[in-house]
Amino acid sequence: MLIRARHVVPIDGRPITNGALRIERGRITEVGTAKRAEGTPVVDFGDAVVLPGFVNAHTHLELTHLLDRVPPTPDFVDWIDRLQATRAPAKEAGSVCIESARKGMRLSVAAGVTTVGDITSRPAEVRPALAHGPLRVVSFGEVIATGTIRDQLAGRLQAAIDASDATKYLTVGVSPHAAYTVEHDGIRACVDEAARAEMRLCMHLAESLEELRYLRDGDGPMRAFLDRLGVWDTVIQCPRLAPVPFAHTCGVLNNRTVLAHCNYVSDEDIGLLASTRTQVAYCPRTHAAFEHPPHRFRDMLDASINVCIGTDSLASNPSLSVLDEVRFLHSRYPDFNTHTLLEMITLRGARALGVDHLTGSLTPGKSADITVIPLDNDGPTDPLRNILESVLHPLTTVTRGRRVTS
Ligand SMILES: [Zn+2]
Incomplete structure (x- = not known):
């Protein structure tokens, strides 16, 4: 599965505009800019920020x-x-x-x-x-x-x-x-x-x-x-x-x-x-x-x-x-x-909590624990300030590669 969004914030690296995340068998296998991914199911969150859970x-x-x-x-x-x-x-x-x-x-x-x-x-x-x-x-x-x-x-x-x-x-x-x-x-x-x-x-x-x-x-x-x-x-x-x-x-x-x-x-x-x-x-x-x-x-x-x-x-x-x-x-x-x-x-x-080898950043090899926050259209252009200055709730939460909210 490939997840795309306007911004991906891996936390252990710089935010990526038009970012993507590949998930296989519950783990993150790739983090980078969105590119064509033939044959892979794509979930595109559009105007949103993808972060570690x-x-x-x-x-x-x-x-x-x-x-x-x-x-x-x-x-x-x-x-x-x-x-x-x-x-x-x-x-x-x-x-x-x-x-x-x-x-x-x-x-x-x-x-x-x-x-x-x-x-x-x-x-x-x-x-x-x-x-x-x-x-x-x-x-x-x-x-x-x-x-x-x-x-x-x-x-x-x-x-x-x-x-x-x-x-x-x-x-x-x-x-x-x-x-x-x-x-x-x-x-x-x-x-x-x-x-x-x-x-x-x-x-x-x-x-x-x-x-x-x-x-x-x-x-x-x-x-x-x-x-x-x-x-x-x-x-x-x-x-x-x-x-x-x-x-x-x-x-x-x-x-x-x-x-x-x-x-x-x-x-x-x-x-x-x-x-x-x-x-x-x-x-x-x-x-x-x-x-x-x-x-x-x-x-x-x-x-x-x-x-x-x-x-x-x-x-x-x-x-x-x-x-x-x-x-x-x-x-x-x-x-x-x-x-x-x-x-x-x-x-x-x-x-x-001693689980940073498993979760806490969007890093290949870690569990696909993810949250997706919608961008506030009236907020700042910087994605981090945008989500910190808005009151919008997460769109979805993913644990071990499975969507556990809508
Ligand atoms: Zn307490």
Whole structure:
């Protein structure tokens, strides 16, 4: 099959005007300018831009049902309190998560996303629902074990790394949830298992001021939250460190790790992330909804950190579209390099999730994971600015050479 369009943006090379892409047996075999291709079925998208399928490097598909249920406010702990209050009764929770994950997969594909880094608190139930495509999923099993639920560590970790539901679509990773919900030794255990099994690791880090205070002083609204849950106990040791150096003492900082958020980082923290080749998933609209100070993603990129983009869940964000995330960034930072923005939702995300040998750019040999965005006739002539300044949705999404939306 040959795909043609006004523009092809391979991401690992320069945009091609009147471009074409040859697909054979689910893989890209050729990328270049359109020419006559005798005997090959041709799909011509006309005034459109063909890009690699997008990568949402940090999301929680199982929370898709929470759209508009828990509006974010600057008070982060109040938000997680309200999030807790929405939890379904135990006997329904599994089916709610499964339905949500399925819906999240459909919404992702419709948004041009072909790969996700997905966090699940219920791996045994959610993974089978995501294991047969069409999305490529790196499924991070979430581990929460601190204070009075410290003894859940082994069971949660075992469930997180259980790869029995892995398929050609789904690989398994591990996620110690955050520095306030897993203690030093628990995080270290997750890191050791990830290294042993050569899995990716994802952790929420430096997300809120309340987290910083809890790690530094052991008190404040986060401690009160853990108390309200009946989880805090006197055995918990306060690290008296900022989040990034604390994560470093747990062995988290390395090139298999994706840190979600990193909203509060110092110059020294950025240096540490860069020297350890740790990767960062920035969630722009979630970050903005909580009114954090400006994110330092540009400083991180300047320091050669691999920064990619996540939507986080629909509990804090209006859509699962990473294209919407970079459109938002482009409107806030119109002078920021547009190619880098698109790299952050394609190749950089694939690299963070350890799947850049398979997807993330239109490169011969990679899987034919593609999204097609229509050109806005009233928009700029530059194709990248055109799609970043429009509100048009993807025309179609292709995974492994198969059209999975219209
Ligand atoms: Zn998250």
